[in-house]
Amino acid sequence: MLGYLVNPPIEDAARFVSRYKGSGVVLIYGQVEATYSGRAAAQIRLMPRLVVTKPDGVLMIHEGRREKPIIWNPPGSQLFVSVDDGELILRSIRRSPREYVTVNIPEVYLVASMELGLSEDFKVIGSERDIVDAIVANPGLIEDGFRVISREYETMVGSIDLLGEDKAGNLVVIEVKRSGASPEAVHQLKRYVDYITSKNPGRVVRGILVAAWISASAYRYLKDYGLEFRRYTHANLTGFSLRSNG
Amino acid sequence: MLGYLVNPPIEDAARFVSRYKGSGVVLIYGQVEATYSGRAAAQIRLMPRLVVTKPDGVLMIHEGRREKPIIWNPPGSQLFVSVDDGELILRSIRRSPREYVTVNIPEVYLVASMELGLSEDFKVIGSERDIVDAIVANPGLIEDGFRVISREYETMVGSIDLLGEDKAGNLVVIEVKRSGASPEAVHQLKRYVDYITSKNPGRVVRGILVAAWISASAYRYLKDYGLEFRRYTHANLTGFSLRSNG
DNA sequence: TGGTGAATGTCGCGG
DNA sequence: CCGCGACGTTCACCA
Numbered sequence: 001m002l003g004y005l006v007n008p009p010i011e012d013a014a015r016f017v018s019r020y021k022g023s024g025v026v027l028i029y030g031q032v033e034a035t036y037s038g039r040a041a042a043q044i045r046l047m048p049r050l051v052v053t054k055p056d057g058v059l060m061i062h063e064g065r066r067e068k069p070i071i072w073n074p075p076g077s078q079l080f081v082s083v084d085d086g087e088l089i090l091r092s093i094r095r096s097p098r099e100y101v102t103v104n105i106p107e108v109y110l111v112a113s114m115e116l117g118l119s120e121d122f123k124v125i126g127s128e129r130d131i132v133d134a135i136v137a138n139p140g141l142i143e144d145g146f147r148v149i150s151r152e153y154e155t156m157v158g159s160i161d162l163l164g165e166d167k168a169g170n171l172v173v174i175e176v177k178r179s180g181a182s183p184e185a186v187h188q189l190k191r192y193v194d195y196i197t198s199k200n201p202g203r204v205v206r207g208i209l210v211a212a213w214i215s216a217s218a219y220r221y222l223k224d225y226g227l228e229f230r231r232y233t234h235a236n237l238t239g240f241s242l243r244s245n246g
Numbered sequence: 247m248l249g250y251l252v253n254p255p256i257e258d259a260a261r262f263v264s265r266y267k268g269s270g271v272v273l274i275y276g277q278v279e280a281t282y283s284g285r286a287a288a289q290i291r292l293m294p295r296l297v298v299t300k301p302d303g304v305l306m307i308h309e310g311r312r313e314k315p316i317i318w319n320p321p322g323s324q325l326f327v328s329v330d331d332g333e334l335i336l337r338s339i340r341r342s343p344r345e346y347v348t349v350n351i352p353e354v355y356l357v358a359s360m361e362l363g364l365s366e367d368f369k370v371i372g373s374e375r376d377i378v379d380a381i382v383a384n385p386g387l388i389e390d391g392f393r394v395i396s397r398e399y400e401t402m403v404g405s406i407d408l409l410g411e412d413k414a415g416n417l418v419v420i421e422v423k424r425s426g427a428s429p430e431a432v433h434q435l436k437r438y439v440d441y442i443t444s445k446n447p448g449r450v451v452r453g454i455l456v457a458a459w460i461s462a463s464a465y466r467y468l469k470d471y472g473l474e475f476r477r478y479t480h481a482n483l484t485g486f487s488l489r490s491n492g
Numbered sequence: 493t494g495g496t497g498a499a500t501g502t503c504g505c506g507g
Numbered sequence: 508c509c510g511c512g513a514c515g516t517t518c519a520c521c522a
Contacts, residue, residue: 110358191429
């Protein structure tokens with residue numbers, strides 16, 4: 001389950017990585033320099049770093065800070081291992097879009113392989129989908145007499161979370177954000193409202209933004225556009241409640 | 247520089263993590279279960295996984311696939327180590343927003359600490375900023391006679407990447423996207439054009455979207471609003487070229 | 493410290 | 508395989 005070499009000769013490290021890269025997660029701690037080129041380009045100079053490869057093709061180079069790798073290739077990439085001029089060379093190729101990561105490791109302090117599990121049934125609780133689910137199950141959360149017409153209503157300008165009708169028969173466009181509503185979210189809602197308005201001449205179209213909170217500038221945009229805001233709180237993991245304009 | 251314990255007793259592993267968590271990157275390979283709660287919530291059952299902590303507060307739990315950790319806390323979080331009922335316990339607390347990650351590790355196969363470097367001068371080549379730079383340096387890339395008036399022109403509705411004037415003296419609003427242009431990007435440009443038009447009555451205001459490519463629906467949307475598209479290709483790392491309507 | 497928008501975003505879903 | 512939008516987005520910049 002665990003295999004490792006400490007301060008191995010480069011040749012041994014290369015053999016080790018070659019043997020385990022397809023079946024397990026491989027860690028390489030050593031002096032690392034690397035280049036990335038593809039949609040963008042980057043380069044890092046020789047320094048101690050941690051290289052991680054996973055059997056799904058992931059390649060990550062981590063430094064002493066940050067959560068994200070400084071250089072990486074995503075799942076689906078292909079990894080090639082070689083030794084050149086006494087250095088361990090990793091080449092990772094992503095097919096589409098075409099992207100290349102080349103890693104040079106002149107010195108290896110530790111190389112290890114391990115088998116890691118997979119959470120097949122993993123689910124985050126409290127995503128936007130959960131909120132939309134709750135509204136669909138109980139449209140009255142939005143307001144009395146609200147009725148859902150369509151969910152994920154596809155338009156030329158994007159997909160509308162919820163399209164419905166109010167008690168008075170006006171069309172209602174609802175955009176849901178699981179956390180905060182930024183100006184961008186308000187613009188998004190405005191875009192949908194404009195589109196629905198243009199496709200339904202003569203009808204009143206309301207726009208309601210549902211979110212945990214809204215920034216001051218976003219609120220100004222919202223008011224300028226004549227849109228509405230409903231705050232929600234996920235009181236507990238299963239349900240949630242809506243309040244009118246905060 | 248490298249310290250490690252193989253199949254250590256839990257007490258030893260806990261001491262090891264406590265000693266090195268503040269100064270280096272610590273890896274723990276073992277049986278791991280964990281919970282996350284905060285803006286959302288999640289839980290993973292006992293399984294072999296890789297836990298990584300960094301001195302900046304990062305905590306990551308990695309599995310056999312994916313580039314992103316399945317559970318994590320970002321830089322700035324605080325980490326507490328303890329032993330309870332024979333299990334190694336890690337508690338990570340993020341201040342704002344308040345988020346908790348609790349990791350239970352009943353069995354440790356490997357714990358290692360290492361010092362990793364930091365690329366202080368790190369720079370990705372080919373960002374949106376680089377593209378705007380190139381246009382400013384050579385406005386003719388947009389079209390013959392184009393002149394830049396302002397960069398990052400601040401408006402009520404957002405910041406305009408480039409504001410300029412064409413040969414005929416019309417105002418030109420330019421929005422740059424380093425990769426693809428979605429309906430959102432088109433709407434962003436339209437917002438700016440509308441705003442500039444309202445502030446300059448009687449003047450013609452053109453809008454040009456500069457991007458590597460544009461989706462079909464975004465392109466239709468763009469045409470509906472009478473906006474223009476310029477495709478760019480970063481022919482090499484230093485320069486790039488523009489083509490008219492794709 | 494919080495708001496704002498870019499990102500090699502990544503990831504998952506649907507056509 | 509692409510398009511599209513959410514994400515516990517992360518990240519850097521700036522007020």
